[in-house]
Amino acid sequence: MKTNFYNVNAESFYNDTVGVDLSPLYDIFLPLLTPNGHIIDAGCGSGRDSLYFLQQGFDVSAFDASEELVAKASALTGIDVALNTFEHYKAARLADGIWACASLLHVASGLLPAALTNLAENLKPGGYLYCSFKYGNDDVERGGRYFTNADETRLNLFIKDTRLTVVKTWITGDARPDRQDEKWLNAILIKGN
Known part of the structure; x- marks a missing residue:
């Protein structure tokens, strides 16, 4: 994953994403989880989603691979956001949801299975992972x-x-007003026992 783009463009990326309303996605994901459970925000960017989850009473751990975005997300959320990658992150305790x-779309396709395997290791059996x-x-x-773009078939190959x-x-369409024509594949995955 190339992080230099996000370090160089952290301010504009933060400003473009921190206010995006993802309520329709939260409304699908959060009811699957134990109330006040542990969520890992993987590749948290601005920290927007971590902040929302904290405000809903969840215990949140977050990480990103960009030093600049880690600093911005930590400042926004008041939690210590970790500097880490999908392939190497290890949570202090297993999560109810990721x-x-x-x-994950910024991980090279050849590395995605390993990244998803590592994320699954941080998830409780029966826990849920949302990705897009x-x-x-x-x-x-x-x-x-x-x-790395994905359709349903490619996603199944990544998690095989x-x-x-x-x-x-x-x-769904893109939630940002200037990009509604872009289409996104959203997925809820579950970890087996």
């Missing part, structure tokens, strides 16, 4: 950022050798 909103990808079946680089299975997938 939230990976528009973050730009809808497609290719890898692209745009403006200094790498994107993990302990995760698909509970539900659905397509």
Whole structure:
């Protein structure tokens, strides 16, 4: 995952994303979890989602691979956001849910199975993982950022050798007002026993 883009552009990325309303996604994910349970915000970016989960009474751990965004997310949320990657993150305790909103798509497709395997290791059996990808079946680089796109078939390939299975997938438009034509694959995965 290339983090230099996010270090160099942290201020504009933060400003573009911190106010985006993801209530429709929260409304699907949060009811699956134990009230006041532990959520890991994986690739937390601005910290927007971590802050929302904290405000709903959840215990939140968060990490990002960009030093600048870790600092911004820590300041926004008041928690110590860890500087780490999907492949290497280890939680102090297992989570009821993992939230990976528009973050795993920056992991190279060849590394995604390992990243998802590691995330699953941080999840309780029966725990849920939410993830989202730009809808497609290719890898692209745009403006200094790498994107692994996914459709339902490709997502199943990424999780084939993990302990995760698909509970539900659905397509949404981008929540940012200037990008409504972009389509996203959203998925809820569950960790087996």
